Amino acid sequence: MQNLYCPKCGQNLNGNTNLKFCPKCGAKIQTNISGNNKKQDDIDKLMNSDFIQMIKRDYFSYTGRLNRKIYFIRSLVLVVIECILFVLIDELDTRSDDFSLILMLLSFILLCLCIVADFMLDMRRFHDLDKSGYFALLSLIPAITPFLYLYLFLMLGTKGANQYGNDPLENTY
Known part of the structure; x- marks a missing residue:
């Protein structure tokens, strides 16, 4: 079972491949049907990690x-x-x-x-x-x-x- 994360807010979607939108922020969820793209999954996890989200929020927000x-x-x-x-x-x-x-x-x-x-x-x-x-x-x-x-x-x-x-x-x- 593959963990899915929201590309916008990083919310863990618990492997639910039926979701079309994130329940937390409403962003569109794209599921990887083939499941072979491990490198892209690793990049997605890194970009949605708490540290990256903290850097974006604390240093790259203008609001x-x-x-x-x-x-x-x-x-x-x-x-x-x-x-x-x-x-x-x-x-x-x-x-x-x-x-x-x-x-x-x-x-x-x-x-x-x-x-x-x-x-x-x-x-x-x-x-x-x-x-x-x-x-x-x-x-x-x-x-x-x-x-x-x-x-x-x-x-x-x-x-x-x-x-x-x-x-x-x-x-x-």
């Missing part, structure tokens, strides 16, 4: 609000990863073998993903300040960037619900 503490911690994690990738790319830049080029390309792709995650975090922090996420584009202007991040790190978010969602501090214990 909702993000308070100062969580914003600072997640930004710090991304800065550390970006610094490691910059050092790796700089070190690999002097080499010319194929493995180094592939590793440098993968590092560059990861760096781009980190930059996208930075923008997503910035957008959610602006939402907590009851401002549009488009203000995150101001970080592309070098003269404004330091002041922008000081603003994001120091300003208190909107008390209570705003147009972007509930206060993230109300959900903490």
Whole structure:
């Protein structure tokens, strides 16, 4: 019996091949009739794992609000990863073998993903300040960037619900 998972939310469907839609999120379920595609099943399980879902939810979502503490911690994690990738790319830049080029390309792709995650975090922090996420584009202007991040790190978010969602501090214990 093969375990099936929802491609959108990762819900375990307990091998029920008769389902056409996920009972949790309503996403369309495509069943593998042949059952021979183990590699694709492994990829689906990985993409629907709790860790991948957590990364998508915490770093690659532009909806909702993000308070100062969580914003600072997640930004710090991304800065550390970006610094490691910059050092790796700089070190690999002097080499010319194929493995180094592939590793440098993968590092560059990861760096781009980190930059996208930075923008997503910035957008959610602006939402907590009851401002549009488009203000995150101001970080592309070098003269404004330091002041922008000081603003994001120091300003208190909107008390209570705003147009972007509930206060993230109300959900903490």
